[in-house]
Amino acid sequence: MIKLDHVSKNFGPEKKAVNDISFEVHPGETLVLLGTSGCGKTTTLRMINRLLEADSGHIFVNGKEIKTLAPELLRRNIGYVLQNTGLFPHYTVSENIGIVPALLNWDKTRIRERTITLMDKLRLPAAGYSNVYPHQLSGGQQQRVGLARALAADAPVLLMDEPFGALDPLTRISVRREFKALDELNNKTIILVTHDVEEAFELGNRICLMNEGRIQQLGAPLELLFHPANDFVRSFLDPQRLQLELKALKIKDLWTWIPDKPATTDNARLLTAENSCWEALDAITSQPVTVMHNQAKKIIDGNGLMEAVAAYKQ
Numbered sequence: 305m306i307k308l309d310h311v312s313k314n315f316g317p318e319k320k321a322v323n324d325i326s327f328e329v330h331p332g333e334t335l336v337l338l339g340t341s342g343c344g345k346t347t348t349l350r351m352i353n354r355l356l357e358a359d360s361g362h363i364f365v366n367g368k369e370i371k372t373l374a375p376e377l378l379r380r381n382i383g384y385v386l387q388n389t390g391l392f393p394h395y396t397v398s399e400n401i402g403i404v405p406a407l408l409n410w411d412k413t414r415i416r417e418r419t420i421t422l423m424d425k426l427r428l429p430a431a432g433y434s435n436v437y438p439h440q441l442s443g444g445q446q447q448r449v450g451l452a453r454a455l456a457a458d459a460p461v462l463l464m465d466e467p468f469g470a471l472d473p474l475t476r477i478s479v480r481r482e483f484k485a486l487d488e489l490n491n492k493t494i495i496l497v498t499h500d501v502e503e504a505f506e507l508g509n510r511i512c513l514m515n516e517g518r519i520q521q522l523g524a525p526l527e528l529l530f531h532p533a534n535d536f537v538r539s540f541l542d543p544q545r546l547q548l549e550l551k552a553l554k555i556k557d558l559w560t561w562i563p564d565k566p567a568t569t570d571n572a573r574l575l576t577a578e579n580s581c582w583e584a585l586d587a588i589t590s591q592p593v594t595v596m597h598n599q600a601k602k603i604i605d606g607n608g609l610m611e612a613v614a615a616y617k618q
């Protein structure tokens with residue numbers, strides 16, 4: 305769906321902001337670009353919708369080299385969400401959301417219906433918020449409008465640059481949770497930029513960890529955690545390692561090592577093997593949980609789960 309082939313970008317003679325990077329993003333996948341400030345994440349993202357031109361290399365969207373497409377045509381297939389939302393202050397919420405469909409000449413009724421649908425899905429009911437201006441909204445609400453605007457024309461590709469970056473930590477967690485649950489995003493191909501490791505692990509199918517314009521490792525969360533490509537990757541994840549491991553490991557990953565405890569009548573809470581260890585520990589609190597996997601049933605308590613994590617890591 306999106307392919308970068310030996311792409312570089314230089315802003316001055318000294319060092320390359322993006323230095324010979326290649327990756328592919330598969331249809332329906334969420335790829336997170338993660339890394340420290342200045343490592344080239346935003347530059348990479350902005351080259352994909354041609355807000356910046358690559359100095360060398362090739363970028364393909366849907367099989368077409370983007371250099372051969374008019375930028376306006378390219379951007380019709382690409383929604384873009386920015387950290388500071390980029391909402392037009394003198395447009396109402398519904399006008400902001402309807403901008404791209406209007407550019408695409410949708411008729412007024414269709415734009416109105418689409419806007420109302422998205423506002424409902426993003427918990428900004430049109431009756432209360434349609435005619436409100438961005439400055440009358442909280443940061444979290446503005447961010448939802450920014451997301452609705454990027455989704456309005458139903459583009460198959462979504463580029464998101466620190467979409468939750470301007471929010472306080474609590475709002476950030478709740479908006480992120482809503483984002484994950486949004487059915488509008490189900491089949492979209494998403495590239496999301498963040499410097500927040502936890503966010504990357506929560507939202508990414510795969511993570512592309514960058515440093516100084518180069519890719520250090522691109523892989524699934526478990527690969528980065530348990531098979532780091534180099535010392536940079538290892539030390540980048542170290543501060544939050546245990547939490548990340550518990551969130552990335554699913555019960556099914558540990559199934560072999562989870563001891564089988566005898567069932568008691570109290571083991572009522574049922575989880576699936578798709579639940580993470582973190583979710584399981586959260587659910588276990590005072591009593592074990594029951595998990596079904598491949599037609600087998602296990603009763604899991606906190607000690608058993610942590611023993612299985614330790615065994616998996618050996």
Ligand SMILES: Nc1ncnc2c1ncn2[C@@H]1O[C@H](COP(=O)(O)OP(=O)(O)OP(=O)(O)O)[C@@H](O)[C@H]1O
Nearest residue numbers: 315316321339340341342343344345346347348499
């Ligand atoms: N328009 C520009 N002119 C000159 N240098 C730039 C420009 N945009 C980015 N850079 C430089 O290119 C490098 C990569 O910047 P980029 O914004 O892509 O990093 P980033 O990983 O997104 O960082 P952040 O998380 O802080 O936004 C940095 O050294 C930055 O200073």
